[in-house]
Amino acid sequence: MIIPLPTPESLAIYVHWPFCAKKCPYCDFNSHVRESVDHTAWRDAYLRELQHLRSLTGPREVLSVFFGGGTPSLMLPGTTAAIIEAIDALWGIPQGTEITLEANPGSSEVEKFRAFRTAGVNRVSVGVQALNDADLQALGRLHGAAEAKAAVRMAAEVFTRFSFDLIYARQGQSLAAWRDELHEALAMAGGHLSLYQLTIEEGTPFHTLFQRGEIILPDEDTGAAMYEVTQEMTAAAGLPAYEISNHARLGDASRHNLVYWRGGDYAGIGPGAHGRLTLADGQRVATRMHRAPEIWLERVNAVGHGAQPFEVIADDAFARERMLMGLRLSEGINHHDFQALTGVAVNDVIKPEAARALIDGGFLSDDGRVISATAAGRQRLNALLAYLLN
Amino acid sequence: MTDQKHIRNFSIIAHIDHGKSTLADRLIQTCGGVELREMKEQMLDNMDIERERGITIKAQTVRLSYTAKDGLTYQLNLMDTPGHVDFAYEVSRSLAACEGALLVVDASQGVEAQTLANVYQALDNNLEIVPVINKIDLPAADVARVKQQIEDVIGIDASDAIPTSAKSGIGIDELLEGIVTRLPCPKGDPNAPLKALLVDSWYDPYLGVVILVRVFEGTVKVKDKLRFMSTGAAYEADRVGVFTPKHVMTGELKPGEMGFITCGIKTITETKIGDTITLDRTPTSNILAGFKPSVPMVFCSLFPVDSSEFEKLRESIGKLALNDASLHYEAESSNALGMGFRCGFLGLLHLEIIQERLSREFNLELIPTAPSVVYKLDLTNGTDMELYNPADMPDVVRIKTIYEPWIKATIMVPDEYLGGILQLCQERRGVQKELTWVGSRAMAVYRLPLNEVVFDFYDRLKSISRGYASMDYVLDGFEEGDLVRLNILVNQEPLDALSMIVHRSQAERRGRQLCERLKDLIPRQMFKIAIQASIGGKVVAREDVSALRKDVTAKCYGGDISRKRKLLDKQKEGKKKMRQYGNVEIPQSAFISALRMNDNK
Ligand SMILES: Nc1nc2c(ncn2[C@@H]2O[C@H](COP(=O)(O)OP(=O)(O)OP(=O)(O)O)[C@@H](O)[C@H]2O)c(=O)[nH]1
Ligand SMILES: C[S@@+](CC[C@H](N)C(=O)[O-])C[C@H]1O[C@@H](n2cnc3c(N)ncnc32)[C@H](O)[C@@H]1O
Ligand code: SF4
Ligand SMILES: [Mg+2]
Numbered sequence: 001m002i003i004p005l006p007t008p009e010s011l012a013i014y015v016h017w018p019f020c021a022k023k024c025p026y027c028d029f030n031s032h033v034r035e036s037v038d039h040t041a042w043r044d045a046y047l048r049e050l051q052h053l054r055s056l057t058g059p060r061e062v063l064s065v066f067f068g069g070g071t072p073s074l075m076l077p078g079t080t081a082a083i084i085e086a087i088d089a090l091w092g093i094p095q096g097t098e099i100t101l102e103a104n105p106g107s108s109e110v111e112k113f114r115a116f117r118t119a120g121v122n123r124v125s126v127g128v129q130a131l132n133d134a135d136l137q138a139l140g141r142l143h144g145a146a147e148a149k150a151a152v153r154m155a156a157e158v159f160t161r162f163s164f165d166l167i168y169a170r171q172g173q174s175l176a177a178w179r180d181e182l183h184e185a186l187a188m189a190g191g192h193l194s195l196y197q198l199t200i201e202e203g204t205p206f207h208t209l210f211q212r213g214e215i216i217l218p219d220e221d222t223g224a225a226m227y228e229v230t231q232e233m234t235a236a237a238g239l240p241a242y243e244i245s246n247h248a249r250l251g252d253a254s255r256h257n258l259v260y261w262r263g264g265d266y267a268g269i270g271p272g273a274h275g276r277l278t279l280a281d282g283q284r285v286a287t288r289m290h291r292a293p294e295i296w297l298e299r300v301n302a303v304g305h306g307a308q309p310f311e312v313i314a315d316d317a318f319a320r321e322r323m324l325m326g327l328r329l330s331e332g333i334n335h336h337d338f339q340a341l342t343g344v345a346v347n348d349v350i351k352p353e354a355a356r357a358l359i360d361g362g363f364l365s366d367d368g369r370v371i372s373a374t375a376a377g378r379q380r381l382n383a384l385l386a387y388l389l390n
Numbered sequence: 391m392t393d394q395k396h397i398r399n400f401s402i403i404a405h406i407d408h409g410k411s412t413l414a415d416r417l418i419q420t421c422g423g424v425e426l427r428e429m430k431e432q433m434l435d436n437m438d439i440e441r442e443r444g445i446t447i448k449a450q451t452v453r454l455s456y457t458a459k460d461g462l463t464y465q466l467n468l469m470d471t472p473g474h475v476d477f478a479y480e481v482s483r484s485l486a487a488c489e490g491a492l493l494v495v496d497a498s499q500g501v502e503a504q505t506l507a508n509v510y511q512a513l514d515n516n517l518e519i520v521p522v523i524n525k526i527d528l529p530a531a532d533v534a535r536v537k538q539q540i541e542d543v544i545g546i547d548a549s550d551a552i553p554t555s556a557k558s559g560i561g562i563d564e565l566l567e568g569i570v571t572r573l574p575c576p577k578g579d580p581n582a583p584l585k586a587l588l589v590d591s592w593y594d595p596y597l598g599v600v601i602l603v604r605v606f607e608g609t610v611k612v613k614d615k616l617r618f619m620s621t622g623a624a625y626e627a628d629r630v631g632v633f634t635p636k637h638v639m640t641g642e643l644k645p646g647e648m649g650f651i652t653c654g655i656k657t658i659t660e661t662k663i664g665d666t667i668t669l670d671r672t673p674t675s676n677i678l679a680g681f682k683p684s685v686p687m688v689f690c691s692l693f694p695v696d697s698s699e700f701e702k703l704r705e706s707i708g709k710l711a712l713n714d715a716s717l718h719y720e721a722e723s724s725n726a727l728g729m730g731f732r733c734g735f736l737g738l739l740h741l742e743i744i745q746e747r748l749s750r751e752f753n754l755e756l757i758p759t760a761p762s763v764v765y766k767l768d769l770t771n772g773t774d775m776e777l778y779n780p781a782d783m784p785d786v787v788r789i790k791t792i793y794e795p796w797i798k799a800t801i802m803v804p805d806e807y808l809g810g811i812l813q814l815c816q817e818r819r820g821v822q823k824e825l826t827w828v829g830s831r832a833m834a835v836y837r838l839p840l841n842e843v844v845f846d847f848y849d850r851l852k853s854i855s856r857g858y859a860s861m862d863y864v865l866d867g868f869e870e871g872d873l874v875r876l877n878i879l880v881n882q883e884p885l886d887a888l889s890m891i892v893h894r895s896q897a898e899r900r901g902r903q904l905c906e907r908l909k910d911l912i913p914r915q916m917f918k919i920a921i922q923a924s925i926g927g928k929v930v931a932r933e934d935v936s937a938l939r940k941d942v943t944a945k946c947y948g949g950d951i952s953r954k955r956k957l958l959d960k961q962k963e964g965k966k967k968m969r970q971y972g973n974v975e976i977p978q979s980a981f982i983s984a985l986r987m988n989d990n991k
Contacts, residue, residue: 014948196945223939266948274948286951286952324951325951357917382942
């Protein structure tokens with residue numbers, strides 16, 4: 001493996017910035033629009049919550065830092081810098097550690113790219129979403145295609161590693177249109193691309209429109225064909241899928257996201273941030289911060305952190321989670337590593353007859369060392385997991 | 391104490407929903423049977439299911455006291471009966487206990503199928519009939535037309551039919567006077583040995599088994615030793631009383647009276663409806679004609695969705711059967727659905743009601759199989775058998791002849807829908823016996839195989855006629871039929887619960903329908919699913935559920951892990967409601983919907 005596995009002594013750190021210039025109608029992330037943000041207060045709160053987390057984790061080897069959102073490119077670079085410094089002071093950030101920041105393609109954000117680099121960020125992920133103005137507008141985005149492309153060019157210029165996101169299988173999108181768009185995207189791409197099929201999330205304006213029949217998405221067959229085309233074209237371009245929706249050149253996968261999919265520990269700070277920590281007593285817990293930005297801020301000021309009560313994750317639950325996250329990855333799950341991490345054997349979590357049927361059907365492969373979903377299996381992973389695990 | 395001259399016993403009979411129970415309310419209210427504040431609509435319909443559906447299922451008896459214009463006080467024994475054809479046997483029992491009947495006809499709808507069926511029963515019992523034209527408050531009421539119709543169709547004099555509105559209380563005084571002046575009084579010999587008719591029995595959680603009787607001759611008192619003539623069993627009467635509609639203990643019942651008795655009987659199976667009750671000491675020498683036992687006409691199996699609830703289902707059906715002698719049941723096991731019960735019912739409504747009571751009163755989730763009928767088989771080895779369950783059908787080579795039950799159905803329908811109804815009867819192998827008109831309403835009498843009727847016939851009838859057709863039927867013998875068993879297979883495995891016996895001419899259509907329906911009901915899965923219908927070894931229909939092409943969550947990051955796992959855990963819970971067929975999972979809801987009788991999609 002090129003990218004080393006997480007260990008009980010390692011930690012990924014996620015920092016959630018909950019503000020956006022505008023709420024996109026399809027988005028169910030914890031993102032909020034506020035007229036103004038007290039940047040100093042927010043910076044101080046992040047720094048305090050980091051200290052709290054340090055007291056829970058003890059010393060760890062930091063594998064990655066990720067600023068997600070919301071729109072973290074709206075942060076003051078000084079805040080980013082202070083957070084990175086604090087992480088370094090509390091845990092130590094080894095040379096070359098991946099530090100990613102999600103950026104929206106607005107001009108004000110892009111102007112700050114160099115300042116973010118100076119702050120310590122070495123990788124950006126740009127939310128391009130679509131490559132034509134009409135579709136961007138239909139997605140409710142504030143930027144046009146030209147701006148998005150400029151942002152990607154700027155990212156390529158300023159950062160050694162960058163990625164960008166596209167949403168496909170959008171309203172009215174044809175297979176041919178997606179093929180062309182992806183072709184164009186691959187020409188602009190660096191070492192990494194995230195390509196998501198549009199998901200209608202409950203509680204979003206798109207959900208309401210969809211229910212009313214005012215948004216019509218490509219049907220299952222078209223969606224499937226788009227997914228298949230995506231796999232072929234990215235592979236041909238040297239950026240094969242390493243996860244359901246993520247593509248990278250060899251060795252250029254997102255270290256941070258790999259921690260999620262491989263079952264490593266991660267600390268999450270900021271409103272609504274989730275974390276997974278193995279505590280000193282060996283207990284595995286899921287952590288979760290208050291979602292509402294103001295409440296989070298108030299809690300941090302009052303008690304030093306915005307955490308909700310932890311949820312203990314039992315071994316068998318953890319093992320099931322490992323399966324459902326691990327099979328998202330093309331690399332699959334190594335039987336030995338799985339058992340070392342969860343204390344449970346893969347074969348005790350899956351149903352052997354189901355596994356056999358899935359292998360015969362070409363959806364799963366298992367050579368006794370690694371179990372993985374094939375491309376066909378990943379394309380139907382939800383059904384596959386239900387079939388294999390339930 | 392009332393002289394027989396001052397007693398009137400009558401049943402209220404009508405087509406369903408023509409207002410019998412509401413009329414009973416008005417009579418009870420006017421006679422002061424209950425305080426005004428205790429009054430509620432259709433107060434005799436005291437089962438939850440009756441109140442909710444607004445229909446009467448069980449006949450009820452009430453004693454009222456009425457002071458007539460002649461200044462005398464009369465004892466009125468009123469029996470409210472159900473209108474629905476499934477419960478026709480309740481009507482026949484009530485009629486046997488009365489001298490008269492109020493024939494209620496809806497002033498806007500006129501004579502319907504059950505009006506006819508019930509009035510003929512009353513005439514067969516030699517009852518005096520007083521026609522009552524109800525709902526005259528409705529704008530569409532047409533009393534003159536309905537009178538004419540009663541004369542034309544039924545052939546009884548309707549010139550002094552009493553117009554009423556049970557809803558607004560119009561005509562109730564006239565009706566009460568009519569009951570007193572036009573209905574005959576009972577004329578039993580008070581000095582003869584006790585002769586009473588056992589009209590009904592039920593289980594009351596407080597009183598135990600209660601029997602309803604009509605005394606024809608002699609008197610019954612508390613402490614009397616009673617003899618039940620069909621069984622010979624003897625019991626001492628501990629309580630004797632009447633319903634007003636409250637329980638009132640009177641201590642005795644005299645000739646011509648109706649009331650209840652409790653006498654330490656443990657279960658209703660010890661009582662035989664229609665039995666003659668007499669005194670053990672001085673028995674009567676003439677036995678009343680009694681009734682034919684009610685026979686189940688429609689059968690289906692009930693399986694618990696959660697197979698661990700089989701015992702609970704057994705207990706619950708047992709409890710309902712305590713009060714419902716016409717509910718038959720027997721344990722059975724199915725490869726598709728596990729352990730359950732094969733049940734016999736009076737008809738589709740009875741089936742539906744039992745099912746609903748099981749689910750509501752006992753909190754059972756059930757899968758009912760398709761309703762079917764009883765077949766008689768002559769086997770090649772010279773023996774014969776009755777077949778209640780398609781699953782038990784012997785191999786074709788062992789069957790010499792199959793006989794199926796036929797019915798005689800009377801359908802009343804407005805002219806404009808007649809064509810559709812005739813076509814429906816034709817499709818269902820019906821043979822026309824009569825077709826007559828009364829004004830713009832047609833009355834078609836058909837012989838039909840019952841098998842064709844239990845399969846969604848009633849729904850089709852209603853939908854073709856936009857609800858305007860009504861139907862009544864009686865069993866009309868068994869006839870040889872070219873019947874086959876239709877099997878449904880999923881990936882070559884038979885779903886025994888879906889197999890059914892059908893006429894050969896219908897088999898392919900039925901098979902195709904079921905396959906198509908299952909195709910829509912079974913969600914797409916990892917693997918392709920073949921659904922087939924076969925007769926013997928021959929496949930007559932096939933549908934495929936193609937495999938899923940794509941089903942994956944695009945985004946899944948740190949925050950989603952437990953949420954996704956919980957979703958998976960919940961699916962696992964839901965799996966209890968799935969049945970596994972090879973590599974295919976079929977949600978039980980698919981069975982349930984596939985088994986819904988109505989197939990007009
Ligand atoms: N307008 C009007 N509605 C009436 C009258 N009598 C009864 N109804 C209504 O007709 C419906 C049926 O009344 P029920 O008394 O339940 O009829 P039923 O004949 O006892 O019905 P089953 O027992 O189911 O056969 C109810 O909604 C009553 O309110 C009436 O005189 N006028
Ligand atoms: C956490 S979001 C934030 C990124 C950034 N704020 C932006 O919008 O550009 C990360 C990515 O998720 C994807 N995304 C968000 N909502 C989505 C949805 N409903 N369906 C598919 N992809 C979605 C978008 O591609 C987005 O860039
Ligand atoms: S900018 Fe990104 S995080 Fe903000 S609302 Fe839009 S998609 Fe969501
Ligand atoms: Mg009624």
